[in-house]
Amino acid sequence: MTDHKPECPIGGCEPPATIGGTRREFLGAATAAMATALTGCGTLSKEEFLQHNFRELSKQEVLDVIARLEKEYQAKYGREVKVANTPAIPGVIFGYALDLSRCIGCRRCVHACVKENNQSRDPEIQWIRVLQMDKEEGVNVQHADAYYNPEEVPQEGHFYMPVQCQQCKKPPCTKVCPVGATWRDKDGIVVVDYNWCIGCRYCMAACPYGARHFNWGEPHLPADEVNPKTHYLGNRPRPKGVVEKCTFCIQRTRNGQYPACVEICPTGSRKFGNLLDKDSEIRYILENKRVFKFKEDLNTQPNFFYFYGV
Amino acid sequence: MFTLRNFSGFLSGTLRLITKGGRLYYAWVGFLLLLIAIGAGAYIGQLKDGLIVTKMRDQVSWGFYIGNFTFLVGVAAAAIMLVIPAYIYDWEPIKEITILGEMLAISALIMCLGFVMVDIGRPDRFWHIIPLVGRLNWPQSMLAWDVIVLNLYLLLNWFVVTYLLFCAYTERHYVKKLVLPLVLLSIPMAVSIHTVTAYLYNGLAARPFWNSAILAPRFLASAFCSGPAILLILLQVLRKTTKLTIKDEAIFKVAELMAYTMGFNLFLTAAEAFKELYSGTEHMVYFQYLLFGLKGHTTLVPYAWASILCGLVAFILFLVPRTRTNWVTLNIGCVLIYASVYIEKGMGLIIPGLTPDVLGDIYVYRPSFTEIAVAAGIFAIGFLAFTLMLKAAVPMMLGEFTITKGRTPVEAPPQEI
Ligand code: SF4
Numbered sequence: 001m002t003d004h005k006p007e008c009p010i011g012g013c014e015p016p017a018t019i020g021g022t023r024r025e026f027l028g029a030a031t032a033a034m035a036t037a038l039t040g041c042g043t044l045s046k047e048e049f050l051q052h053n054f055r056e057l058s059k060q061e062v063l064d065v066i067a068r069l070e071k072e073y074q075a076k077y078g079r080e081v082k083v084a085n086t087p088a089i090p091g092v093i094f095g096y097a098l099d100l101s102r103c104i105g106c107r108r109c110v111h112a113c114v115k116e117n118n119q120s121r122d123p124e125i126q127w128i129r130v131l132q133m134d135k136e137e138g139v140n141v142q143h144a145d146a147y148y149n150p151e152e153v154p155q156e157g158h159f160y161m162p163v164q165c166q167q168c169k170k171p172p173c174t175k176v177c178p179v180g181a182t183w184r185d186k187d188g189i190v191v192v193d194y195n196w197c198i199g200c201r202y203c204m205a206a207c208p209y210g211a212r213h214f215n216w217g218e219p220h221l222p223a224d225e226v227n228p229k230t231h232y233l234g235n236r237p238r239p240k241g242v243v244e245k246c247t248f249c250i251q252r253t254r255n256g257q258y259p260a261c262v263e264i265c266p267t268g269s270r271k272f273g274n275l276l277d278k279d280s281e282i283r284y285i286l287e288n289k290r291v292f293k294f295k296e297d298l299n300t301q302p303n304f305f306y307f308y309g310v
Numbered sequence: 311m312f313t314l315r316n317f318s319g320f321l322s323g324t325l326r327l328i329t330k331g332g333r334l335y336y337a338w339v340g341f342l343l344l345l346i347a348i349g350a351g352a353y354i355g356q357l358k359d360g361l362i363v364t365k366m367r368d369q370v371s372w373g374f375y376i377g378n379f380t381f382l383v384g385v386a387a388a389a390i391m392l393v394i395p396a397y398i399y400d401w402e403p404i405k406e407i408t409i410l411g412e413m414l415a416i417s418a419l420i421m422c423l424g425f426v427m428v429d430i431g432r433p434d435r436f437w438h439i440i441p442l443v444g445r446l447n448w449p450q451s452m453l454a455w456d457v458i459v460l461n462l463y464l465l466l467n468w469f470v471v472t473y474l475l476f477c478a479y480t481e482r483h484y485v486k487k488l489v490l491p492l493v494l495l496s497i498p499m500a501v502s503i504h505t506v507t508a509y510l511y512n513g514l515a516a517r518p519f520w521n522s523a524i525l526a527p528r529f530l531a532s533a534f535c536s537g538p539a540i541l542l543i544l545l546q547v548l549r550k551t552t553k554l555t556i557k558d559e560a561i562f563k564v565a566e567l568m569a570y571t572m573g574f575n576l577f578l579t580a581a582e583a584f585k586e587l588y589s590g591t592e593h594m595v596y597f598q599y600l601l602f603g604l605k606g607h608t609t610l611v612p613y614a615w616a617s618i619l620c621g622l623v624a625f626i627l628f629l630v631p632r633t634r635t636n637w638v639t640l641n642i643g644c645v646l647i648y649a650s651v652y653i654e655k656g657m658g659l660i661i662p663g664l665t666p667d668v669l670g671d672i673y674v675y676r677p678s679f680t681e682i683a684v685a686a687g688i689f690a691i692g693f694l695a696f697t698l699m700l701k702a703a704v705p706m707m708l709g710e711f712t713i714t715k716g717r718t719p720v721e722a723p724p725q726e727i
């Protein structure tokens with residue numbers, strides 16, 4: 001068993017006395033050894049095994065965890081990977097709007113997303129799904145085709161509807177999680193603590209948008225394709241056996257940038273901004289365009305809006 | 311002091327009982343151990359490579375494991391079918407009957423927990439779900455509820471069984487004031503474990519196939535058919551192989567009760583099918599996928615109809631008094647109803663609930679070899695647990711193995727009664 005002490009960023013390495021601390025003692029190292037056996041590989045450290053839910057960690061513990069992760073990523077990919085912990089900005093709730101009359105179904109957003117967010121390339125995981133729909137049928141998933149593959153898009157008689165996490169205000173996915181490994185942060189982004197998720201996949205059954213994805217196999221991310229600018233709750237490389245999802249590119253948007261999909265879209269179908277800012281483009285769209293929410297009847301109240309720009 | 315010493319004698323006595331047996335016994339245990347080894351091998355592979363060795367994918371994120379789990383919760387719940395008649399019909403000495411039912415419940419629950427354990431992606435983090443130690447999202451998450459009620463029910467049954475057997479071993483009469491309330495408590499507990507399991511699926515608005523108000527009653531009705539089916543066969547085996555006496559009428563009485571629950575089960579299923587098919591909303595696609603196939607995908611169709619057919623034939627066999635009291639037709643009926651509910655809870659509940667997926671994608675799921683091998687291993691663990699419990703319990707229940715008869719007389723303490 002590899003049982004190295006975590007690197008300590010700030011002086012003396014006394015573990016802080018929190019509730020988490022006593023729980024840790026309760027569990028002890030013996031269980032860690034058993035857990036190592038359970039993961040089927042010898043790489044689970046005691047610190048990782050005993051790490052508590054992200055929301056219950058003290059500031060110092062968060063720093064320790066991040067230092068440990070960065071060291072692990074360094075060892076795994078042979079390069080420096082930064083794990084940020086930027087909190088939500090007060091006065092911001094992010095909203096997204098997608099212009100269905102502009103989207104041509106080119107799926108550049110899908111691939112930009114995979115690159116930006118360090119998804120596993122093999123088996124491939126994609127957070128955005130672009131559905132090709134019949135114009136005659138309207139928005140009807142039973143007539144949707146996610147595997148369209150023509151020479152050229154858009155195709156006659158069809159329109160395209162990209163679906164990703166809708167960052168619901170009433171997210172069924174967080175409600176059902178038995179261990180509180182996923183929650184809605186203050187800026188409206190629904191996040192997952194990959195170090196706390198037990199992989200029961202209940203959230204996947206609950207999400208009406210197919211927005212959650214599971215690491216069925218060991219995620220394979222080539223070292224030269226790693227995006228080194230990551231966030232603990234966002235695009236840091238994920239372990240096997242946990243669920244992941246779109247986070248509105250938390251690592252970018254909390255620093256004032258657009259999500260990768262917004263940036264790449266060649267037709268400008270994708271709009272993003274602060275719902276609380278009266279002068280934002282997103283507010284303009286909500287107030288002046290024909291807007292609808294996907295599966296509105298389920299009352300998940302998405303912060304993701306579809307609209308017809310023309 | 312005495313109790314403590316007696317208890318350790320009880321434990322070592324139990325150990326002695328389960329290690330000694332005839333050739334058939336050894337062969338059976340050996341067979342189960344072999345299955346467990348195969349399952350363990352497959353599970354180690356799954357731990358190494360991840361759940362990708364199953365055929366589950368994002369579209370169908372739950373499969374064979376959770377189907378078996380659901381079925382077995384039903385078996386655990388249905389064990390009370392043996393407890394209720396013990397009171398209503400004043401069967402046999404209550405302890406014998408109750409013990410059998412509760413041992414069955416314990417075995418089923420062990421298998422349930424096993425299936426959950428092999429289904430989660432990070433079994434090393436199982437402690438996250440332990441109340442107080444981890445972070446249980448209670449009361450919001452139905453899975454949190456399930457963890458609590460399943461474990462309470464397991465504890466309750468385990469306690470009652472141990473207590474009753476210990477009393478039999480020490481040749482004392484059990485304290486009725488203690489046992490009766492616990493046994494009575496196990497009845498609503500049994501109902502609640504299966505209800506909560508139904509609510510697990512029921513509460514998901516994203517999955518219209520499960521989001522139906524009669525899902526929980528359907529769960530209970532089907533469980534009360536399949537659980538006793540196992541018991542009926544078991545009781546006959548026990549009658550043949552041990553000195554336990556179980557009267558014919560007792561078996562026929564359970565069979566009669568089963569006829570009613572089966573009728574009710576069929577009625578509820580028909581009510582559900584009517585609502586979906588007649589109203590013909592787009593929610594019908596799941597039923598269509600199950601019963602007739604969708605867009606050329608017909609994987610589930612033979613299973614669905616086999617299940618319905620088995621259920622109907624079994625219902626008739628149990629309804630007609632002549633076939634109900636004939637051992638051959640009775641046992642055929644038991645096997646049929648068991649098969650019917652097993653298919654219904656596995657292939658017929660989980661898969662069509664998830665296919666087509668929320669974005670209309672049809673992913674055809676069939677369990678992989680790993681899933682089948684792991685499941686076989688877990689079933690073998692359950693059977694082994696039941697066999698061992700039975701092996702120790704029967705002689706104690708018959709008064710053949712007690713504190714005075716189990717030891718050399720010199721060691722025996724003075725009798726207390
Ligand atoms: S879209 Fe799905 S994953 Fe995203 S917040 Fe809503 S329920 Fe959760």
Ligand code: SF4
Binds near residue numbers: 176243
């Ligand atoms: S898979 Fe992870 S995030 Fe999803 S419900 Fe289970 S523990 Fe929670």
